[in-house]
Amino acid sequence: MKMIVAYIRHEAFEPIRADLLEAGFPSLTITEVKGSGRQKAITEHYRGSELAVHLRPKLKIECVVESKDVGVVKEVILRHARTGSVGDGKLFILPVEEAVRIRTGEDGEMVLQAHEGDEVTVNGDLG
Ligand SMILES: Nc1ncnc2c1ncn2[C@@H]1O[C@H](COP(=O)(O)OP(=O)(O)OP(=O)(O)O)[C@@H](O)[C@H]1O
Numbered sequence: 545m546k547m548i549v550a551y552i553r554h555e556a557f558e559p560i561r562a563d564l565l566e567a568g569f570p571s572l573t574i575t576e577v578k579g580s581g582r583q584k585a586i587t588e589h590y591r592g593s594e595l596a597v598h599l600r601p602k603l604k605i606e607c608v609v610e611s612k613d614v615g616v617v618k619e620v621i622l623r624h625a626r627t628g629s630v631g632d633g634k635l636f637i638l639p640v641e642e643a644v645r646i647r648t649g650e651d652g653e654m655v656l657q658a659h660e661g662d663e664v665t666v667n668g669d670l671g
């Protein structure tokens with residue numbers, strides 16, 4: 545199993561989410577983060593003063609998949625996140641040792657698979 549972690553522009557998320565869902569990967573986590581790449585600070589003006597801004601808002605995507613599925617998930621993220629301008633972000637792939645579905649106690653790669661019974665219904669937590 546692998547975790548794909550990507551730091552992307554906010555605008556790229558919706559098409560990524562739609563294509564991952566379509567490709568059978570509905571499960572992911574996103575976090576609004578701030579980060580810096582290799583560029584120097586951008587100068588902004590606030591109430592007449594110059595301000596060096598080192599951190600830019602980004603979206604962090606975390607998606608754990610079977611190792612065989614890394615290629616397709618990576619391709620979807622790169623396709624939508626790349627504009628060709630500086631600040632497009634970075635993608636990392638990390639090894640994952642174990643996965644457990646907390647509700648049932650099941651573990652291993654099987655807990656990563658989406659299947660037909662997993663459609664969202666409006667009862668309890670929608671996660
Ligand atoms: N090495 C890194 N470790 C952790 N997060 C990173 C790393 N590099 C980039 N990021 C995250 O990705 C965001 C976007 O990085 P960015 O695209 O500016 O990278 P870059 O290396 O400067 O490439 P570019 O030249 O295309 O701008 C950063 O704001 C940060 O949140």
Ligand SMILES: [Mg+2]
Nearest residue numbers: 581582583631
């Ligand atoms: Mg940069």
